[in-house]
Amino acid sequence: MAERKIRILLSKPGLDGHDRGAKVLARCFRDAGFEVIYTGCHQTPEQIAAAAIQEDVDLVGLSCLSGAHKYLFPQVVNLLKAEGADDICVIGGGIIPEQDMQPLYDAGLKALFTPGAKLDSLVEWINTNVTPRA
């Protein structure tokens, strides 16, 4: 039987509509052989956590360019934890100032990618750090 593919939920939490990065990643991850579910913009942390559990994903990728990442990213991590789904890896990207990085890692984000990150580097990070859950 073929090995299960890595399943990824890509989402844009909050009210931000800058979805160029998220959509480029959706295509890139699909081309890299992952299964991709893209929720579109304007998702609440609750909607994202629920979708991640329902879709049984291995990874949640959050993109935010509005400055609200400090509030929204940890919310998603906490909601997953509350549902006992803290084995789902959460990563984020967007305009994230240097000083916000550590607090986000402390909150449970596993990786953060900022403008200029190469597509290959993201795919490689996922292949190294994420394995399909049983």
Place this chain on the structure above:
Amino acid sequence: MINEELVNKSSLLRQKWEDEVKKIVAKHPDQKESWTTVSDLGIKRIYGPEDIKEMDFERDIAYPGQYPYLRGCQPSGYRGKYWTFRMFSGMGTAVETNKRWKYLLATGQTGLSTAFDFPTLMGYDTDSPKARGECGKVGVAIDTIDDFRDLISGIPLDKITTSMTINPPATILWAMYIACAQEQGISLNKIGGTIQNDMLKEFIAQKTFMCPPEPSVKLISDTIEFGTKYVPKWNTVSISGYHIREAGSTAVQELAFTLRDGMEYVEDVIRRKGLQVDEFAPRLSFFFNSHIDFFEEIAKLRAARRIWAKAMRERYGAQDPRSLWMRFHTQTAGCSLTAQQPYNNVVRTAIEALAGVLGGTQSLHTNSLDEVLCLPSDHAVQIALRTQQIIAEETGVASTIDPLAGSYFVEALTNEMEEKAWEYIHKIDDMGGMVAAIEQGFPQLEISDASYKFQKQIDAQEKVMIGVNKYVQEDEKIDIPIVEINDSVEAEQLNRLAEVKRKRDGRKVAETLKDIEAACKKGENVMPYCIEAVKNYATVQEICDVYRGVFGEYRDPGIY
């Protein structure tokens, strides 16, 4: 324009030149095989008379103020008045933004442009659960007319024009502006400014949407009708390519989708409101991106004017020359800037601004070097504004109109942009118009294709971004000051809103909201009712909730 004799002579010389080039290239190959614009349009090594031999001077070029307005709408160019130096700004509370505005005016800015925060942009109040974490972050938070009064405090509304980047709640923010002007006893035919109010590009690119496309266009037609009748100097829509480009489109896509959006609005106003095209078309305005590929941008802006003039005359029978004029604002390309080596952004912005000016813009925003990282600092914004002032007053480029006209390359590229844009416009016509095309996901997917391709080209170093994929400075520490919006802004704004809600006459608010609802249901123009509601302290969200209730909510289909 180019006679046969010249073409024949030129062809001979060109043949000789080509032979020469072949010999050189055989020995010293070019640095790369294909030379393309940032949008991937192929560029020849040289252009000559034969590249523009089909052009007719009178039909295709002419002089400024003459059809087809390729060279500009105003006959006198920048000598009478430079373009408006209009820096987009807004942050935190209305009081803070008002302070920044006064700083900018004192620094020599000549028009205002408002950035709102995400809750305001999306039609939510600061006290909505959806607004958590977003208050004041990317712009100013406005909940009620009380905030709006602080925003414009001390700004002479009859002298300074203000642009407001607001889309789904455009009727409401414009109603606040109108109500404030009335409070100050300023006649509505004296106030000038712009509301962006362009919903089609939201579905295509920026994703700040609320109701579905059809009723969204209806609300826009309401504002156009109201402006035509009562606020004649207001630009009731700023048909925007900027966001389409930032979302990753090519220059041609930006041009085509924006102009086709404009045509959709024209058609809706004629059909729905029964206005004659010449009654409202002179107040339609546009907004373009100026990206890093210098000549492509100049060609795009020149082509835009010619396409619009032709479309208005030929498709809609416009006769008033002002209906044929494409007046536009330009902003340099945020997406061309880099977080790496951020001071390089000053250079990029200067080149992009220069392209905007050579393309004949009426108004310009120059991005600040730190905008990839945060809201601009006072210092960064000053450099950006000074960039415009240097272009205007030191370089001499504003002395003569459309200096690149007649260049074989620029004219050929302008023609090519126009031709390719018309192909898209006709394709969208065939799909049943822009609303139909959006419903089919057509422009969205075209843009996704282009942006993914570009990103792959960057990763493969087929296209260059200095500091990102070439001349990278390893272990770079980005040491520019980061502007942060304090979290106390949210608490402050929440208090303020609670106080307004406590003090206002709740019954009056409910009545005015009912009136808006009735107008929506009957298909009446909502503007007079909105003005009444904001005067009575109805909030942005309360009015938007009425729209959402009657027209429904649009959800991002997540097309990629």
